[in-house]
Amino acid sequence: QVQLVESGGGLVQAGGSLRLSCVASGRTFSNYAVAWFRQAPGKEREFAAAINWSGGSTNYADSVKGRFTISRDNSENTVYLQMNSLKPEDTAVYSCAAEYRRDIKLSMIGGSYDFWGQGTQVTVSS
Numbered sequence: 001q002v003q004l005v006e007s008g009g010g011l012v013q014a015g016g017s018l019r020l021s022c023v024a025s026g027r028t029f030s031n032y033a034v035a036w037f038r039q040a041p042g043k044e045r046e047f048a049a050a051i052n053w054s055g056g057s058t059n060y061a062d063s064v065k066g067r068f069t070i071s072r073d074n075s076e077n078t079v080y081l082q083m084n085s086l087k088p089e090d091t092a093v094y095s096c097a098a099e100y101r102r103d104i105k106l107s108m109i110g111g112s113y114d115f116w117g118q119g120t121q122v123t124v125s126s
Contacts, residue, residue: 017086033098035096035097037096050107057104093122094121
């Protein structure tokens with residue numbers, strides 16, 4: 001089992017920045033790819049960003065590319081999502097998820113991930 005806990009959400013004005021953290025405990029964190037997904041009220045969950053086990057490969061949804069940066073520190077069992085130039089449409093609950101794999105491939109599908117955190121709310125005001 002891998003336990004994931006997100007933090008860093010909050011209320012920010014449009015154009016502002018937030019950094020989300022996803023801290024893992026349990027099994028060896030460096031064996032897992034990690035992704036951030038988000039779900040806005042009344043909408044389906046959508047992929048935002050992912051990073052492979054080493055941090056050498058990343059993938060982003062088109063809607064966040066150029067504004068969000070995903071990174072990880074395996075020594076701290078933590079994955080970060082730096083979110084800049086936030087827009088009201090970025091408002092959602094952001095959840096991190098982990099998939100056991102040690103290659104460069106990154107899935108954008110939630111069903112590929114084995115473990116999930118509870119989520120952290122991000123609200124961007126206009």
